[in-house]
Amino acid sequence: MTDPHVHDHTIADAQRARVEALRQRHAPRAERAASPAVAHGAAPGRKRRPHPAGRSRVGVAAFSVAGMLGLVGVMGLARPVSSATPTSPDGTTAGPRPVPTVTPAPTAPAAPGEATAAPPVALTARPRVQVTTPTTAAPTARTNGSH
Amino acid sequence: MAVTEHRFRVMASDAHVIAVDAPAGALTEAQRMLERIEHRWSRFLSDSDISRINLAEGRPVAVDPLTLTLIATMAEAWSATQGRYDPTVLPLLVADGYRCSIDQPSRVTILPATTRHVGGLAAVAIDAERRTVTAPTGVALDPGGIGKGLAAELVVARLLAVGAGGALVDVGGDLACAGTAPLPRGWPVTVDNPDDPGADLITFTVRAGGVATSSTRSRRWVHDGAVRHHVVDPASGAMSDTDLAAVTVIARSGWLAEAHATAAILVGRVQLLGYLEVHDLSGLAVTTTGVLLATPDLSETSSGRTPVSP
Numbered sequence: 001m002t003d004p005h006v007h008d009h010t011i012a013d014a015q016r017a018r019v020e021a022l023r024q025r026h027a028p029r030a031e032r033a034a035s036p037a038v039a040h041g042a043a044p045g046r047k048r049r050p051h052p053a054g055r056s057r058v059g060v061a062a063f064s065v066a067g068m069l070g071l072v073g074v075m076g077l078a079r080p081v082s083s084a085t086p087t088s089p090d091g092t093t094a095g096p097r098p099v100p101t102v103t104p105a106p107t108a109p110a111a112p113g114e115a116t117a118a119p120p121v122a123l124t125a126r127p128r129v130q131v132t133t134p135t136t137a138a139p140t141a142r143t144n145g146s147h
Numbered sequence: 148m149a150v151t152e153h154r155f156r157v158m159a160s161d162a163h164v165i166a167v168d169a170p171a172g173a174l175t176e177a178q179r180m181l182e183r184i185e186h187r188w189s190r191f192l193s194d195s196d197i198s199r200i201n202l203a204e205g206r207p208v209a210v211d212p213l214t215l216t217l218i219a220t221m222a223e224a225w226s227a228t229q230g231r232y233d234p235t236v237l238p239l240l241v242a243d244g245y246r247c248s249i250d251q252p253s254r255v256t257i258l259p260a261t262t263r264h265v266g267g268l269a270a271v272a273i274d275a276e277r278r279t280v281t282a283p284t285g286v287a288l289d290p291g292g293i294g295k296g297l298a299a300e301l302v303v304a305r306l307l308a309v310g311a312g313g314a315l316v317d318v319g320g321d322l323a324c325a326g327t328a329p330l331p332r333g334w335p336v337t338v339d340n341p342d343d344p345g346a347d348l349i350t351f352t353v354r355a356g357g358v359a360t361s362s363t364r365s366r367r368w369v370h371d372g373a374v375r376h377h378v379v380d381p382a383s384g385a386m387s388d389t390d391l392a393a394v395t396v397i398a399r400s401g402w403l404a405e406a407h408a409t410a411a412i413l414v415g416r417v418q419l420l421g422y423l424e425v426h427d428l429s430g431l432a433v434t435t436t437g438v439l440l441a442t443p444d445l446s447e448t449s450s451g452r453t454p455v456s457p
Contacts, residue, residue, distance in 0.1 A: 125399065126397075126398075126399065126427050126428065126429065127353050127354060127355060127356030127357075127397055127398070127399060127429070128333075128353070128354055128444075129333075129351045129352065129353050129397050129429050129444055129445060130332055130333070130351060130352050130444075131349065131350070131351045131444075131445055131446075132332065132335065132350055132351060132352050133350065134335075134337060134347055134350045135330070135335050135350070137329075137330060138150060138165075138328075138329035138330050138335055139150060139152045139163075139165045139329065139335075140335040140336065140337050140350065141163055141165065141315055141317045141322050141324075141334065141335070141336045141337070141358075142163075142317070142320065142336070142337050142338075142339060143317070143320035143321070143322060143336060143337075143338055143339065143358050143359065143360040143395055144320045144338070144339030144341070144344065144360055144362065144365065144393075145320055145339075145341070145360035145361050145362025145364070145365045145366075145393050145395075145408075146160060146161065146319050146320050146362075146365045146366070
């Protein structure tokens with residue numbers, strides 16, 4: 001009998017590859033040209049930490065996760081979530097994560113009259129930030145939680 | 148390089164669009180796109196996609212493709228934050244008095260009497276082929292937690308698609324940026340001091356991605372004689388009593404920054420830096436007692452304050 005975990009991994013991996021291919025298609029040229037290490041978030045000289053939740057167990061929710069990510073992926077938005085053993089807000093380990101039921105579209109749905117939801121903004125890597133002094137050389141955005 | 152900017156009010160928030168080498172009319176079109184997104188996603192408009200989903204009581208609702216993206220993104224944000232970001236807390240917020248739009252009090256959130264906090268989106272069904280969303284009876288969604296960050300991201304994409312060399316879109320302090328920046332080091336972003344609105348806490352540059360701040364010092368109101376704020380802890384179902392006044396997160400996308408800022412303010416001072424580190428985020432926070440915390444890459448502040456370890 002086929003191990004359902006192996007099957008789920010296969011589906012999830014295929015979806016991840018599809019998401020990544022779509023994301024790459026929409027990615028800015030500079031990001032496409034980045035080295036694999038940079039593209040996956042490893043800063044030079046810094047070893048990337050594995051996700052704390054690991055990837056060893058994928059429950060029955062994996063297919064739905066993959067389906068959901070497929071939907072997000074065809075819209076060019078997201079990278080897959082690697083955590084398969086969720087932790088509740090109080091820090092305790094919960095069971096398989098429930099996810100929305102999704103029927104993936106065969107093709108990316110087109111928004112009438114404007115661009116589809118395929119922003120090239122989403123990166124795979126942690127953005128590099130650098131503290132600076134306030135500048136008047138360029139318009140500056142402000143963030144204050146007023147949303 | 149020509150840098151242009153445009154400020155306006157949308158989604159009950161100040162919006163700021165900055166673009167590099169944008170074609171004529173692009174910034175005005177960015178404003179119109181944000182207004183269209185607000186019309187689809189606002190819980191204060193009875194004919195928005197979100198209101199129709201919340202009022203449908205289990206029936207499928209045909210929605211705009213952007214709304215499908217929003218719902219799927221909500222699900223991923225809930226998952227990425229281990230449930231700390233939860234758009235189904237809306238009935239709690241409404242019961243706590245956050246029913247009306249801040250800008251236009253005549254606009255109110257209307258929910259069926261059956262709605263309650265269910266915790267997560269497990270029961271919400273998305274049919275991308277038919278372009279429908281079905282929320283079971285009792286479930287109501289609030290895009291407020293990530294809607295502005297996602298909208299900013301979508302508009303940045305639009306600006307780049309129409310030929311801008313780079314763009315930054317800020318909606319109420321939730322921003323996304325990509326492409327050619329006006330400075331060689333990236334897009335400059337200043338974080339407000341939550342204890343002194345309008346004063347700078349820190350300025351940094353980011354090359355691309357998203358920045359968002361969650362604060363218990365804004366979006367406050369008085370209900371039943373008590374001051375309330377909009378940060379609800381899904382674990383308790385009550386207004387958060389976090390010891391953090393504000394958290395700013397820098398992430399790879401606008402919606403993810405917003406989701407993690409919402410989640411990070413809930414974890415509190417002791418766990419904050421660990422949360423940011425585990426999720427591979429940059430960020431900083433100010434506690435309710437005025438202590439500044441920051442990840443190492445933001446450890447030097449332009450305000451002269453020195454971050455400390457919790």
